[in-house]
Amino acid sequence: xxxDLPIRxxxxxxxxxxxxxxxxxxxxxxxxxxxxxxGSGTRGVVSAASYEARKFGVRSAISGVKARRLCPELxxxxxxxxxxxxxxKKIRAIFLDYTDLVEPLSLDEAYLDxxxxxxxxxxxxxxxxxxxxxxxxxxxxxxxxGISVNKFVAKIASDYNKPNGQKTVNPEExxxxxxxxxxxxxYGIGKVTAExxxxxxxxxxxxxxxxxxxxxxxxxGKSGTHYYYIVRGIHNSEVKPNRIRKSLAAERxxxxxxxxxxxxxxxxxxxxxxxxxxxxxxxxxxxxxTLKIKYSDFTLQTRSKTLPYFISDKSVVLETAKxxxxxxxxxxxxxxxxxxxxxxxxxxxxxKMEQKSVSAQLKINF
Amino acid sequence: xxxxxxxxxxxxxxxxxxxxxxxxxxLPILDNFLFDIDNNALTVSASDLETTMSxxxxxxxxxxxxxxxxxxxxxxxxxxxxxxxxTFTVEENxxxxxxxxxxxxxxAYADGAEFPKAVALEDPSSTTIAGHILATxxxxxxxxxxxxxxxxxMSGVFFQFSTDNLTFVATDAHxxxxxxxxxxxxxxxxxxxxxxxxxxxxxxxxxxxEENVTIDYNxxxxxxxxxxxxxxxxxxxxxxxxxxxxIPKENPxxxxxxxxxxxxxxxxxxxxxxxxxxxxxxxxxxxELNISAExxxxxxxxxxxxxxxxxGDDMQIGFNSRFLTEMLNNLSATDVQLEMSxxxxxxILTPIDGLDEGEHVTMLVMPVMxxx
Numbered sequence: 001x002x003x004d005l006p007i008r009x010x011x012x013x014x015x016x017x018x019x020x021x022x023x024x025x026x027x028x029x030x031x032x033x034x035x036x037x038x039g040s041g042t043r044g045v046v047s048a049a050s051y052e053a054r055k056f057g058v059r060s061a062i063s064g065v066k067a068r069r070l071c072p073e074l075x076x077x078x079x080x081x082x083x084x085x086x087x088x089k090k091i092r093a094i095f096l097d098y099t100d101l102v103e104p105l106s107l108d109e110a111y112l113d114x115x116x117x118x119x120x121x122x123x124x125x126x127x128x129x130x131x132x133x134x135x136x137x138x139x140x141x142x143x144x145x146g147i148s149v150n151k152f153v154a155k156i157a158s159d160y161n162k163p164n165g166q167k168t169v170n171p172e173e174x175x176x177x178x179x180x181x182x183x184x185x186x187y188g189i190g191k192v193t194a195e196x197x198x199x200x201x202x203x204x205x206x207x208x209x210x211x212x213x214x215x216x217x218x219x220x221g222k223s224g225t226h227y228y229y230i231v232r233g234i235h236n237s238e239v240k241p242n243r244i245r246k247s248l249a250a251e252r253x254x255x256x257x258x259x260x261x262x263x264x265x266x267x268x269x270x271x272x273x274x275x276x277x278x279x280x281x282x283x284x285x286x287x288x289x290t291l292k293i294k295y296s297d298f299t300l301q302t303r304s305k306t307l308p309y310f311i312s313d314k315s316v317v318l319e320t321a322k323x324x325x326x327x328x329x330x331x332x333x334x335x336x337x338x339x340x341x342x343x344x345x346x347x348x349x350x351x352k353m354e355q356k357s358v359s360a361q362l363k364i365n366f
Numbered sequence: 367x368x369x370x371x372x373x374x375x376x377x378x379x380x381x382x383x384x385x386x387x388x389x390x391x392x393l394p395i396l397d398n399f400l401f402d403i404d405n406n407a408l409t410v411s412a413s414d415l416e417t418t419m420s421x422x423x424x425x426x427x428x429x430x431x432x433x434x435x436x437x438x439x440x441x442x443x444x445x446x447x448x449x450x451x452x453t454f455t456v457e458e459n460x461x462x463x464x465x466x467x468x469x470x471x472x473x474a475y476a477d478g479a480e481f482p483k484a485v486a487l488e489d490p491s492s493t494t495i496a497g498h499i500l501a502t503x504x505x506x507x508x509x510x511x512x513x514x515x516x517x518x519x520m521s522g523v524f525f526q527f528s529t530d531n532l533t534f535v536a537t538d539a540h541x542x543x544x545x546x547x548x549x550x551x552x553x554x555x556x557x558x559x560x561x562x563x564x565x566x567x568x569x570x571x572x573x574x575x576e577e578n579v580t581i582d583y584n585x586x587x588x589x590x591x592x593x594x595x596x597x598x599x600x601x602x603x604x605x606x607x608x609x610x611x612x613i614p615k616e617n618p619x620x621x622x623x624x625x626x627x628x629x630x631x632x633x634x635x636x637x638x639x640x641x642x643x644x645x646x647x648x649x650x651x652x653x654e655l656n657i658s659a660e661x662x663x664x665x666x667x668x669x670x671x672x673x674x675x676x677x678g679d680d681m682q683i684g685f686n687s688r689f690l691t692e693m694l695n696n697l698s699a700t701d702v703q704l705e706m707s708x709x710x711x712x713x714i715l716t717p718i719d720g721l722d723e724g725e726h727v728t729m730l731v732m733p734v735m736x737x738x
Contacts, residue, residue: 007516171516213710229735361643361686362710362732363539366607 007171009124010239011112012146012154013131015091016163018108019048021141022084023077034058034074036067043253047079051163084108087139094134098127101239111151113239125168132166149174150235155187174233179206186230193220205231234360245284245346249292250274251338257296259333261325267337268321275339276314285310286341289317291324294336303327310345317341367456369403369427373466376452377444379410379421380437382595385567386412386419387437393482398434400481401454403427411481412437417564417599418484432478435462439473484598487589490582493527493552497575497592503534504569506545506727509692511562512538519604522559527552531724535609541689541731542609543696548724558583559602564590568597613730614712617705619678621650622718625702628655629694631670635659636687638668645734646687651680659687683709684734693729709733 015021019037024030034053038046044064056071067074088107095102101113112131114124121127128145135143142164146157149171157177160167169177183202184194200219202208208216208231216224229235250271258264279285289311290304303324311317321339380399391397393415400411405427411420433456443464453465461472504523512520517539526533531548568590572579575592582589583601590597632646639646639659649656653676658669683706694702699717706713715729 360735361540362735364537364542364612364712364730364732366539366609366612 007115007149008113009115010148010151010154011114011124011128011131012151012158013091013095013110013112013128014144014146014158014162015108015135016142016144017048017050017054018141019079019084020050020053022087023080024050025140026083030075030077034071035077036064036074037077037079039064039076039078043255044076087141090139091135091141091143094131094138098131101241103239103241111154111239125166128166128168132164149233151237151239152187152230152235153177153233156181156185159185178231178233179204179209181205183208186227188223188226188230193223196220229360232363236360245282245344247340247342247344248275248278248282248284248286249290249338249340250278251292251336253294253336254334257333257335259330264325264334264337265322268325268339269318271337271339272318272321273314275341276312276317279312279317279341284344284346285312286345287311287343288341289320289324290340290342291321292336292338292340293325293330293334294338295330295332296335297332298335299332306343311341367403367429367431367433368454369408369425369429370451370453371408371423371425372449373444373447373452374449376423377441377447379423380441380444382567382571383410383412383419383421384437384441385570386414386417388414395434395476395480395482397437398476398481399437399440400432400434400478402432402478404430411484413482413484414563415482416561417567417597418482419564419567419595419597420484421596422594431456432481433462434476434478434481435473436475443471485587485600487582487584487587487598490584490589491552491554491556492583493532493556493581494578495532495550495581497572497577497579499547499550500579500581501569501572501575503532503545503547504565505573506696507534507536507543508562508565508569509536509696510538510541510543510729511536514538518602519559519606522561522602523565524606524609525556525558525560527554527556529554535606537607537609537730539732540686541693541729542612543693543730544609544613544726544728546726548726549722556583557606558585558588559604559606560588561599561602564597564599571595612712613728614707614714617707617714619650619681619706620676621655621678621704621706622675622701623655623672623704625694625697625699625717627672628702629691631657631672632687632690632694635668635670636691638666639687643734644687645684645736646690647682647684647736649682650674650676650678652676678706681706681709682736683713684736685713685731686734689731693731697727697729710735 020035023035023037032052034056035050036046036053036058037048038044041064046058046060046062046064046067048060049058053071053074058067058070058074084107095110095112098119099112099114099117103111114127117127124147128147132143132145135141144158144162144164145166146154148154148157148169153169153174157167157169183189183197183204208227213228216228220227252267252271287310288304288306290302293301305320305324396413402409406425408423408425409420411418447466450467455463457463460474462475464471507523511523514520520537524535529551531546532550534545536543577592579590579592587598587600635657636644636646636659638661640661646657646659653673655672655674660667693715697717699720701718703716703718704713712730712732717727
C-alpha cells in the first residue's frame, strides 16, 4: 500500500577494532599482541585497542596511564589517520558496489540501505555476508554486521556476534528482540540514563514498552518520546548518504597545565586556525562559537556566543573566542582548550528532514 | 465433438470466469478455459491453481469430451459478435473451429486432461447466506485488508461463523473493520481466512444477486455454490490475530457528525497535507471540530471548522487522511460517531443510522502522532 512505509533493509557494518587491526595489518609483528593506538604519554588517551588488549580491560577513551596499569605489556602505536582514511575509502568503495545509500558514521562504521541494491539481491543477510567476505579478501580486515529494518536495530545487532560475525533481526522478530534487550544495549542510552531507568524499574525493552508515552516524556523529556517509539520498532530515520554536519570543532590538550593568559592566547590562535581550516575544507560557516575549557581538576566549562551572521574566517573566530575567554576569570589552571562552531549554514536542511520523520503512523499492537 | 451455443450467453459467462485467470502464468495451460461437454450441459472452468471457478451452461449437443481453449483469443473474438448461435467443432488437426454467420475461425486447443483439477472438499461444513449479504460483507471489509507478504494472514478477510451470527474482519494493522450479521448464522462454530482475489470476484458477481450462496469449508479450502456457478479456493493458512483484544472498550470522547460533511472536509483539507504522510489534524473543543493540514515543504496549509456533537475533553489527534476517507466512503450512514480516548490510541468509527436489523459495523483507525 502506498501509505505504508515499505519495510527497509538496513545493514550496519562495523569494522572490528579498526585502528588496531590496521596497525596489525601493516606490521605483522604486532599480530596477536595487546595493542593500543593512541598516545602513551602522561596525557595520552587510547583511541582503539586490539582484541588482545581488550581482554585486559583496555578500552578506547581510557587514559594511557590507566591502560598501562591494566596491561603492562601493552604496545602503544601512534595513530596514523591518513592510513585509516585510505583504508576506509577502499571499504566504502565496496559498499558503493551494492548501494548508493551509504551513510558513514565514522571511518570504521556505516549504515547501508540495501532495500533496492545494485546486485538485485533480495537477501540483506547474504549481501552483508558478501560485503564482509570482500572486505576481508580485498583489504585484509574483519568486519561485523547487523541487519534489520531500521538503523537503530541494525546498529544494536552488529554488536551481537562481534568480532567477525553478523546478526539478522527479521521484521517479525524486531519487537521480540527489542523486548528482551537489556536497557543498556539500547543505542543512545548510556550509563546515566540507564541508571535513571533502573530507578524507575526499567531493566529491559519490555519494561520500557510497558511505560506510557506520558510517563516517558515526563521523566526523560524529548528523549522519552524517542524511547517510546524505538522500543516499538519505529525508527524512520533514513540512511542519508550525505550526513549533514551539525557542528565542527578542534581542541588541544596541553602537555602542562597553563594559567598564563599569554600562553593560552597563543594556543587559542592555533586552535582557531585549525577550526577555520576545517570550516573551509567542509565549505561551511557557523553562527555560534563555543569555547570549551577543561581545568586541571577536570571540571569542564563551556562559554558560547551566537553572532547574527555566519563566520568561517580565522580572525573572526579567534576574536570571538578571545572575547569568550576574557569574559570570565579562569578559576584554575587550564588543561585543555577547544573551539567549536555550530548553528552551521547546513542546519535548515536538517530541520526539514527531522520534521518529516517525526510524525509516525501508529500500528495496532497485535 | 460439436456443440451450438448463443454467443452473448457464452461471452457473459466467460467474462466472469476470465477474472480468475492471471495475466502471466507459469503454467501455460492456465491461459485457457476448460470446456467440459456432457450432452446438453457445458461446464467452463478457469483456474489460477489457488482459485478455480466453473459455470454450467445449456447448449445443444449430443457429444461428450473436454478441451482447453485459449482464453484471450476466445474472449476477443466473442466480444465482436452480435447475438447469434455459434457452432463449435473439435477438428482432427488439434483445432476448434467456430462457425458464425460471418465465417469460420480456428483456434488451437490443448487436451482437457492437462487442465489442473479443482480440489474436492473432504468433510466440509456448510452454511447458506443470501448473495447480496455476502457481497456487502466483502465490500465493507476487503478495503482494510493488508498487502504485506510477511503477514499473509492479514492479507485476507477473516470469516468467523457461529450459531448466533456471522462476523467478517479485515485489518492491515493500521485500520481494522469488523462487520457482523446477527440475522444469519451457521450450524456450528467455524473460522477461516479467505484470500482477497476470490472475494473480489464474488463481490462483483453477487452484488445484485437475490440468490442464496452455499458455503462449504474445511481446514484448507472453501467452496461457494450459487446459480450455475461454483468457486473453489484455497484458504490462507495461519492464525488470525486476536482482533477483539485491540478494540478499545473505554472511549470517553465521543464525536457525532454528518458523514458527508466530514468526508468532504477531510478530502479538501488533505489536498494540503504532506504528500507522504497524508497527515491531518483534528482539534475538538466544545461543539467545534477543527480539521487542518499542512505541508511544511511547500508552505501549503488548510483549515476548516465544522459543528459537531461532542462529549468529552478537548483534544487533538492526527490521522492519515487516506484511511479516514476510505472508511467514511465505505459507510452509507447519514451520521457517524468517532470515539477516541487519547491521541496515541485507536479511534473507533461507527455508523449511527442506515443499518439493517442485526447489522453491525465497527471501524478502527490508528492515529498518526503529531509532532507538536
